[in-house]
Amino acid sequence: xxxxxxxxxxxxxxxxxxxxxxxxxxxxxxxxxxxxxxxxxxxxxxxxxxxxxxxxxxxxxxxxxxxxxxxxxxxxxxxxxxxxxxxxxxxxxxxxxxxxxxxxxxxxxxxxxxxxxxxxxxxxxxxxxxxxxxxxxxxxxxxxxxxxxxxxxxxxxxxxxxxxxxxxxxxxxxxxxxxxxxxxxxxxxxxxxxxxxxxxxxxxxxxxxxxxxxxxxxxxxxxxxxxxxxxxxxxxxxxxxxxxxxxxxxxxxxxxxxxxxxxxxxxxxxxxxxxxxxxxxxxxxxxxxxxxxxxxxxxxxxxxxxxxxxxxxxxxxxxxxxxxxxxxxxx
Numbered sequence: 001x002x003x004x005x006x007x008x009x010x011x012x013x014x015x016x017x018x019x020x021x022x023x024x025x026x027x028x029x030x031x032x033x034x035x036x037x038x039x040x041x042x043x044x045x046x047x048x049x050x051x052x053x054x055x056x057x058x059x060x061x062x063x064x065x066x067x068x069x070x071x072x073x074x075x076x077x078x079x080x081x082x083x084x085x086x087x088x089x090x091x092x093x094x095x096x097x098x099x100x101x102x103x104x105x106x107x108x109x110x111x112x113x114x115x116x117x118x119x120x121x122x123x124x125x126x127x128x129x130x131x132x133x134x135x136x137x138x139x140x141x142x143x144x145x146x147x148x149x150x151x152x153x154x155x156x157x158x159x160x161x162x163x164x165x166x167x168x169x170x171x172x173x174x175x176x177x178x179x180x181x182x183x184x185x186x187x188x189x190x191x192x193x194x195x196x197x198x199x200x201x202x203x204x205x206x207x208x209x210x211x212x213x214x215x216x217x218x219x220x221x222x223x224x225x226x227x228x229x230x231x232x233x234x235x236x237x238x239x240x241x242x243x244x245x246x247x248x249x250x251x252x253x254x255x256x257x258x259x260x261x262x263x264x265x266x267x268x269x270x271x272x273x274x275x276x277x278x279x280x281x282x283x284x285x286x287x288x289x290x291x292x293x294x295x296x297x298x299x300x301x302x303x304x305x306x307x308x309x310x311x312x313x314x315x316x317x318x319x320x321x322x323x324x325x326x327x328x329x330x331x
Contacts, residue, residue, distance in 0.1 A: 054180075055192075057099075057201035057251045059091045059284065064316070066283035066292065066323035074258050075123035077280035080327035081254075082127065085282060091251050094132030097198045100124060100164070101250070103205040103221055104140040106267055107152045113261045113274050115149070116205050118158035120256055120280070124204055125164040136164035139194040140224045167194045174227045182243040184236060189227035190247075203286065204254040207277070207293045209265035213237045214304050215297050216266050217290040218253035219245050219315075242309035245286070249315070253286040255293045262297060287316030288323055 069080030082088050092098055102116040110117050125136045138159040142149035146168045150156040156166050167173075173193035178186040195201065205221040212234055213220060222244040223230065233240040257277040264273045277296045283289040287310050291301045301307045301318035311318060 055195055055201070055248045057198070058249050059200075059251050062091060062284050064283075064285045064288065064323055066281065066285065066288050066320055066325070068292070068324055068326045069280045069282075069329070070278055070326060071329040072258065072276075072278055074117055074119045074256060074280060076329055077258065077278075078120060078123050078127070078254070078282065080329055081280050081282040084325040084327045085284070088127045089131045091284070092128050092131040092133055092200055094134075096128075096131075096133045096200050097135045097137070098128045098133045098200040098202065099137045099139055099194055099198045100128075100159075101201060101203045101221060101224065102138055102140050102155055103224065104146070104149045104153050104155050105143045105224060107142075107144055107148045108267070108269070109152065110154045111271070112268050113206050113208065113259050114266065114268050115153040116155060117256060117258070118154035120204060120254070121155050121158040121164075122162055124202065124254065125159055126162045128200075128202075129163060133200075137194050137198065138164050138166045139191070141169045141191050141227060142224070169227070177247070179243045179247050182246070184233060184240050185226075185243050185247070191225045191227060200251040201248070202252045202254060203250045205256065206259075206261065207255055207257040207296060208261035208268070209263055209273075209297060211265065213241070213306065215290075215294055215299060217293045218250075218255050218286045219290050219306065219310060221253075222248050238304075238306035238309060241306035242313050242315075245306075245310040245315035246313045250286060251284070253283055253289045255281045255289050257281065257293060257296050260296055283320075283323070285316040285320075285323065287311055287318055288320040291318040292320040292324065 065085040067081035067084030069077035071077045104115055106114045108114045128136050150166055159166050169191055173191055174189035175192040176187050177190045203218045203221045208216045210216040219241050257279045259274045260277045261268045261273050262275045281289050281292055307318055
């Protein structure tokens with residue numbers, strides 16, 4: 001992440017110039033890893049040079065698990081949910097490099113529910129380090145100024161307070177990728193540098209209404225790995241989320257429904273947009289986690305085409321009830 005790439009040859013220089021243009025001219029602080037490092041395979045994608053790429057961070061042999069922790073305190077609910085699936089130690093071990101893919105998309109206070117809550121970042125990063133992780137990276141490519149988004153949301157202070165590291169995007173941190181068999185994400189900049197060298201990926205985000213997609217949860221959270229003018233993908237938001245589900249397979253997904261944004265999502269802006277649901281879900285099947293979350297918004301999986309398409313893509317199952325183990329508490 002901190003090393004410099006070799007001096008570019010003419011062909012590579014042209015490629016980098018093309019990438020910088022596609023990335024929207026971002027001039028942001030942060031670390032930039034090797035541009036075309038290899039990643040383990042699942043789903044599949046290719047770079048502009050035709051190298052197969054994919055990002056499979058699933059824990060081998062872990063199976064499909066879903067824990068639901070109930071209560072008003074996010075950290076306590078997280079611990080209950082993790083306990084229901086065997087504890088974080090079943091997924092994160094000694095020496096791991098863990099990426100927390102948060103939602104830091106907006107420069108808004110955490111109380112408004114538009115971003116991953118800092119209490120959850122603190123608790124999850126701490127649990128990873130206690131499980132033996134040697135590094136925890138906190139990552140997103142926000143819609144507006146990244147530094148402001150991480151600071152105002154409280155995520156930066158939460159991460160740094162427990163020894164995790166916030167990695168801000170920079171132009172060199174993106175690779176041009178094409179999802180194998182996809183029709184939407186083609187030669188598009190994807191934030192890959194923070195994933196290089198990582199061994200575990202956890203997608204952690206709030207449960208929110210979304211004016212276009214219907215709901216934004218752990219699968220939609222992967223949108224934050226896209227660079228460039230990614231708003232163009234809103235023309236087929238469901239297809240894009242399904243392609244991302246094929247490209248990236250997290251180790252775990254964490255959905256915060258302590259307070260859900262039930263209207264005016266994904267940005268909200270008022271406490272009146274939130275309603276208490278009092279739960280945090282943790283699972284190894286992101287489709288199942290999101291299907292559970294959809295129900296808290298009064299939706300069925302069939303109401304969210306990207307969930308149906310993700311099932312077809314082999315990313316998981318919407319039948320969360322056969323997996324769920326609930327743990328209740330007062331706090």
